[in-house]
Amino acid sequence: MISETEIILDKTDLHILRLMQENARISNADLARELGMAPSGILERVKKLEQKNVIQQYTARINPAALQQNLLAFIFMKASDGPGSSNATIELAKIPEVQEVHHVAGDDCYLVKVRTYDSASLMRIMRSHFSKIPNILSTRTTIVLETVKEQQQLVIPQK
Amino acid sequence: MISETEIILDKTDLHILRLMQENARISNADLARELGMAPSGILERVKKLEQKNVIQQYTARINPAALQQNLLAFIFMKASDGPGSSNATIELAKIPEVQEVHHVAGDDCYLVKVRTYDSASLMRIMRSHFSKIPNILSTRTTIVLETVKEQQQLVIPQK
DNA sequence: AAATTATATTGAATATAATTCATTAATACC
């Protein structure tokens, strides 16, 4: 895709991204103050970053424990269909408790991250959804005992 | 911790969380309109959710490809120190390119998610940081070829 | 159950911010 390659971000864009990644609810006025620019100019920049899909979403990170979602698991899956965006991954991605679906190199084909209440609800999801997806040959589940760090923030260069 | 257990979220809180998780830059006025409440009341609620650490952060999800951060890897590590928040995990968590550090059940002790530009920069991080952490016995790295889904959004019940 | 206390919500007022758009400035392109 040319559109992906063409994205050129200057110092100002990176600065905006850094501030917004840290606090998405920063006001446009505060952004303008930080960057020493007019608010209207910042607004233009931000809109463009959204349009270009550089900024994909503004989201609140919610404490999973507050919602009693204490089970986190990584599931490795072998599937018989070839590489690329297979049916299996698309079906997996539809499940709301599935937070990540990756196609990985090596023996196991897919890596799936799932967050649920407990092991019982994980089992329920695996039975009700995974078993309905054809081509899945085997799964290997790794349960997380404790999470020390969990964020998606990128390292954003100064320039 | 009692503070974690004591958190009680009502229908209104959950509704706020749902809207904010979907769009963290929603205006307080729009939140109020959606919930049929006064803006001042909503503001109170949101502040409390922040104080109680239910809302942990507002963040912009940035397209990694826009910053040429195209390498994603999961690294399984065996360490000689016992379970719990070991030194190794704390050191790993400090590395900005490290997005996740989990302590997992089973043979491998830690699961680490790392995002970098390319395999060369991953190697650089592993050499410069990982090797300096004592107690790491071995590592096994899984490279992601393609990501189909990646988000941290929780399934928030209606009530 | 009434009285008391604590908690949450409202509504109005004020301060601050978002947004628009015409003008000016800066850049890129022939």
Next chain:
DNA sequence: GGTATTAATGAATTATATTCAATATAATTT
């Protein structure tokens, strides 16, 4: 070097955030 394109400013308007006293609601105590 002149023209076209893109970006930034500043002022005006509209909308929003925030505060706070008053009121309502819920919880607790006796």
